[in-house]
Each structure stands twice: as structure tokens, then as C-alpha cells.
Amino acid sequence: MKLATGVGPTAAVLSVSLLCLLLLVLVAVLMVSQSRAARRRSAEEAVRAHELAEGHAAQLRAELDRREERLSEELRHLHAQEAGLALRSAELDKRQSEVRALEAQSQGALERAAGLTVDQARAELVQTVEAEARREAVLAVREIERRAKAEGDQRAREIIAASIQRLAGEQTAETVVTAFRLPSEDLKGRIIGREGRNIRAFEAVTGVNLVVDDTPGLVQLSCFDPVRRETARLTLEALVADGRIHPVRIEEFHQRSRTEVERLCLRAGEDALVVTGIDDMHPELVRTLGTLRYRTSYGQNVLGHLVESAHIAGMMAAELGVDAGVVKRAALLHDIGKAMSHEIAGSHAAIGAEFARRHGESAEVVHAIEAHHGEIDPRTVEAVLTQAADACSGGRPGVRRESLEAYVRRLERLEEIAAAHDGVAKVFAMRAGREVRVMVQPEVVDDLGAQLIAREVAKQVADELTFPGQIRITVVRESRVTEFAR
Structure with a gap:
């Protein structure tokens, strides 16, 4: 019993060990079988993939074969077309050579028939x-x-x-007073003074020549400077009213007259600004502008001309949508250079432009003043409108006077310019030189020639002559046919 009892636990351990070993074997067998199954599946998949790849490759080879056959067919077709084109090119070359031969023959025939070479x-x-x-x-x-x-x-x-x-300007021009009427003839002797003492003192102080002639009750003041002449007139008027005429009183009244003239000039300049609606101008410009009330140009008062030009320029600027303030300012100041003395060299346009520039005027105004007589080309609308306003104010009939000699010379030169052209029969200067009628020979000058003559005459007149406004050139070409009945 003890032996059986002692053997029993060992057998149990062995049996457990055997079971574990069997389990391990079974696990190993299962793993081997799974591995084999996986390898078999991988092999089968590889075979299928290989079969698919071979099928695809076969399809690609077949497609490539078909494309190669098509390309070969197209290449054969292109070779055939090339051969046909070569034949056509040869035919065209042959025909071209035939055409050249025919052209040469026809050219020779034409040259013989016309009597001209190809170059001719x-x-x-x-x-x-x-x-x-x-x-x-x-x-x-x-x-x-x-x-x-x-x-x-x-x-x-x-x-x-x-x-x-819209402008109601005066039609008559104001003239500068050059003659002084005396209340009585006895005053001439008092003006002359003992041995001419008073008249010499008067001329030395005022710078104006006093002419006492035989004209009853009248003496004349002679001077190129209208401001100085007006000062002398006021001085003489004060002396006559006072009755005491001697060198001391002459100097005293002359000083008063100078102050009065300066006040009147300043007042005239301020009135011009008020009338034209312009403000904020340098006082020196206003004073110099006022001195132009005593100056005239061809009988036209210069200050009145400037005011009139400013009105015309402002209204034209308003019609065109341009700044009317700048244009009116330029037109009012465009002749301010005429107030400068001879000591300043240059044209009144250049002098006036420099004077305005020194006293703070804008570049647009300065340029318009400088260009209003065409000495430089106008580059702004303001400058062109200033020119137009100046021409309108100075060119209207009756506003200015010119000497008879200058008038006749201008008419003669107009007719000479037109008569110098070929085919001109007669020339007539009409409407006080505002129009030129040119009669041409119809058998010599055609319609286009008449047009060219009109343009050339107008250009030559504009280049050579100086005139206000414009001159119309009219070329008349008249054809006449005459027959006689017998």
C-alpha cells in the first residue's frame, strides 16, 4: 500500500507531462499546416498574378502589333502622296517655265507695240x-x-x-488830353513868366513841353508819357485856378498832382478788379494796371481793352468748361508790360510776364501773358483763350485806328502776295483789308490748284503781316464759254 501510494503521484506527473507534450505537438502540427496552407495560397496567388500579367502583356503586344500595322499603312500612304506631289511639282515647274516664256514673248510684243521698255x-x-x-x-x-x-x-x-x-462795351475810344483851354488870353503871359522863367520851371519840373502858340485861349502839353502828361495837365489846371504862377507854386502843385494821379491810378486798377470780379492781387500790380487808363493803343484805351478782354475770355472759358478765374486774370494782365518805361528792354509781353511772376502770379497766368502775341507757342488752354480774347477786343471794327500810310501799305502787300502766284489774273483787297479776292485763270489753275493757292496765300500773309483778327482769302475760278451765232 505504501508502494502504491508512493508511485501514484509520479504517474500523475508523467501523465500531465505527456499531455502537455501532446498539446505542444498538436500546436506545432497546426502551425505547420497553417504555414503550408499560407504558402500554398501565396503560390496560387502568384500563379494567378503571373497568368494575369502574361494575359495583359499579350494584349499589349497585340495592340502594339495593330498600331504598327496602322503606322506602316499610313507610311505607305504618305510615300504614295509624296510621289504624287513630286510629280505635280515637276508639272508646275514645267508650266511655270512655259508661263515665263509666254510672258517674255508677250512683254516683247507689248514693248514693240507700245514703243516702251519695261523700266519706262x-x-x-x-x-x-x-x-x-x-x-x-x-x-x-x-x-x-x-x-x-x-x-x-x-x-x-x-x-x-x-x-x-453778353458784353456791352463802349464803341468810342477815350483819348488822352493834350490841349488845355485857358479862361482868358491874358494867362498866357503869366504862364510864360518874366523872360520865360515860369515856362522853363514848368517844363523842368513836369518833364512835359508846354507849347504856347497863336491859338487863342489854348496851350498844348506835349510828352510821350501819358501819365506824366496827365500830371502836368492837373498841375497847370491847379495853377490857373490859383492864379499865382511862379516856380515855387509850380513845384508845390506838381507834387500834389503826382499824388492825385497815383491815387487815380490805384482807384482805376481797383475799379478794374471790381468790374472783372478778380480779387487778391498784389498792390503793385493793381497800381501799374491803373496807370494804363492813360495809355492808348491805336486809339483804344489800354485799360478798357484789358477789362473787355477779361470779360470775353471769362465767358469763353465758361462756355468751354475751363477755370474762368485764371483766364480772366491772364486776360486782364496780358498788356501790363505796356505800362513799363523804355528803361526795361524787351517786348511788352515778356516784360509783363516777368513783372507778374515777380509779384506772385501763377505759372498759368505768366505763360498766357508771355504767349499772347505768339512770341512763344501757347501750351495751355488759358493762353489760347487769352490770345482769342485779345484778338476779339482789338479786332472788332471801329475799335482801333491806324495811320493811312500803314493801312495802304498793308493793302498793297496783300495784293502783292496774292499776285505773285502763277495763274493769278486779278487780286482785290476788300473790306478794309479783311478779305482778299483772288481771280485765277481757269485754263491754267484747276480746282485743286485754287485750293493750294488759297492755302499758300493765307500762310504767307500770316507769316509776313501783323494784323488784328483774321483775313479771309477767297480764290475764284470762273469758266466762261463764248460762241457766236452767224
């Missing part, structure tokens, strides 16, 4: 085409000019008419 015919053709092109160009230019002139004239007439109609 080409030159004649070029001349014909050039003449036709020139004629068409002249016709086109004339049509363009006609349209532009019609539209421009219409617009200009509207603007200028609207501006001038």
Missing part, C-alpha cells in the same frame, strides 16, 4: 499712280478740312457770339 512703262505707271494718289490725298485733306472748319467755325461762332453779345 514702270516709271510711267508710277507717275500715274503717284499723281492719282496725290489727287486723292488732296481731295481727302480738303474734305477733312471742310468738315473740321465747318464744325470748328460753328462752335467758335457760338462761343464768341455768346460772349460778345
Whole structure:
């Protein structure tokens, strides 16, 4: 019993060990079988993939074979077309050579028939085409000019008419007083003084020549400076009213007259600013502007001309939508250089522009003053409007005077310029030189030639002559046919 009892636990341990070993074996067998199954599946998948790849490759090879066959077919077709084109090219070359031969034959025949070589015919053709092109160009230019002139004239007439109609300017020009009427003839002796003492003192103080002649009750003041002459007139008026005429009183009244003239000039400049609606101007400009009330240009009062030009320029600027303030300012100051003395060299336009620049005027105003007589090209709208306003104010009929000699010379020169052109029969200067009628010979000058003569005469007149406003050039070409009935 003890032996059985002692053996029993060992057998149990062995049996457990055997069971564990069997389990291990079974696990190993299962793992081996699973591994084999996985390898078999991988092999099968690889075989299937290989079969698929081979099938795809076979399809690609078949597709490539089909494309190669198509390309070979197209290549054979292209070779056939190339051969056909080569045949056609050869035929065309042959025909071209035949055409050249025919052209040479026909050219020779034409040269023999016309009596001209190819170069001569080409030159004649070029001349014909050039003449036709020139004629068409002249016709086109004339049509363009006609349209532009019609539209421009219409617009200009509207603007200028609207501006001038709104301005009621004086029609008579104010003149500077050069003669002084005395209350009595006895005053002439007192003005002359003992041995001419008073008249010498008067001329030395005022700088004005006092002419006492045989004209009853009248003495004359002679001086080129109108401001100085007006000062002398006021001085003489005060002396005559006072009755005491001697050198001391002459100096005293002359000083008072100078102060009075300066006050009147300043007042005239301020009135001009008020009338034109301009403010904020340098006092020196206002004073110098006022001195122009005593100056005239061809009989037209310069200050009145400036005020009138400012009104016209302002209204034209308003019609065009331009800043009217700048244009009116430029037009009011454009002739301020005429107030400067001879000591300052240069034209009144350049002097006035520099004077305005020194006293704070803008660049637009300075340029308009400088360009209003065309000494430099106008670059702004303000400058062009200033020129137009100056021409409108100075060019209207009756506003200015000119000497008879200068007037006759201008008319003669107008007729000479027009008569110098070929084909001109007669020339007539009409409307006081505002229009020139040119009669041409119809058998010598055609319509285009008449157009060219009108343009050339207008250009030459504008370049050589100085005149206010504009001059119309009219070329008349008249054809007359005469027959006799017998």
C-alpha cells in the first residue's frame, strides 16, 4: 500500500507531462499546416498574378502589333502622296517655265507695240499712280478740312457770339488830353513868366513841353508819357485856378498832382478788379494796371481793352468748361508790360510776364501773358483763350485806328502776295483789308490748284503781316464759254 501510494503521484506527473507534450505537438502540427496552407495560397496567388500579367502583356503586344500595322499603312500612304506631289511639282515647274516664256514673248510684243521698255512703262505707271494718289490725298485733306472748319467755325461762332453779345462795351475810344483851354488870353503871359522863367520851371519840373502858340485861349502839353502828361495837365489846371504862377507854386502843385494821379491810378486798377470780379492781387500790380487808363493803343484805351478782354475770355472759358478765374486774370494782365518805361528792354509781353511772376502770379497766368502775341507757342488752354480774347477786343471794327500810310501799305502787300502766284489774273483787297479776292485763270489753275493757292496765300500773309483778327482769302475760278451765232 505504501508502494502504491508512493508511485501514484509520479504517474500523475508523467501523465500531465505527456499531455502537455501532446498539446505542444498538436500546436506545432497546426502551425505547420497553417504555414503550408499560407504558402500554398501565396503560390496560387502568384500563379494567378503571373497568368494575369502574361494575359495583359499579350494584349499589349497585340495592340502594339495593330498600331504598327496602322503606322506602316499610313507610311505607305504618305510615300504614295509624296510621289504624287513630286510629280505635280515637276508639272508646275514645267508650266511655270512655259508661263515665263509666254510672258517674255508677250512683254516683247507689248514693248514693240507700245514703243516702251519695261523700266519706262514702270516709271510711267508710277507717275500715274503717284499723281492719282496725290489727287486723292488732296481731295481727302480738303474734305477733312471742310468738315473740321465747318464744325470748328460753328462752335467758335457760338462761343464768341455768346460772349460778345453778353458784353456791352463802349464803341468810342477815350483819348488822352493834350490841349488845355485857358479862361482868358491874358494867362498866357503869366504862364510864360518874366523872360520865360515860369515856362522853363514848368517844363523842368513836369518833364512835359508846354507849347504856347497863336491859338487863342489854348496851350498844348506835349510828352510821350501819358501819365506824366496827365500830371502836368492837373498841375497847370491847379495853377490857373490859383492864379499865382511862379516856380515855387509850380513845384508845390506838381507834387500834389503826382499824388492825385497815383491815387487815380490805384482807384482805376481797383475799379478794374471790381468790374472783372478778380480779387487778391498784389498792390503793385493793381497800381501799374491803373496807370494804363492813360495809355492808348491805336486809339483804344489800354485799360478798357484789358477789362473787355477779361470779360470775353471769362465767358469763353465758361462756355468751354475751363477755370474762368485764371483766364480772366491772364486776360486782364496780358498788356501790363505796356505800362513799363523804355528803361526795361524787351517786348511788352515778356516784360509783363516777368513783372507778374515777380509779384506772385501763377505759372498759368505768366505763360498766357508771355504767349499772347505768339512770341512763344501757347501750351495751355488759358493762353489760347487769352490770345482769342485779345484778338476779339482789338479786332472788332471801329475799335482801333491806324495811320493811312500803314493801312495802304498793308493793302498793297496783300495784293502783292496774292499776285505773285502763277495763274493769278486779278487780286482785290476788300473790306478794309479783311478779305482778299483772288481771280485765277481757269485754263491754267484747276480746282485743286485754287485750293493750294488759297492755302499758300493765307500762310504767307500770316507769316509776313501783323494784323488784328483774321483775313479771309477767297480764290475764284470762273469758266466762261463764248460762241457766236452767224
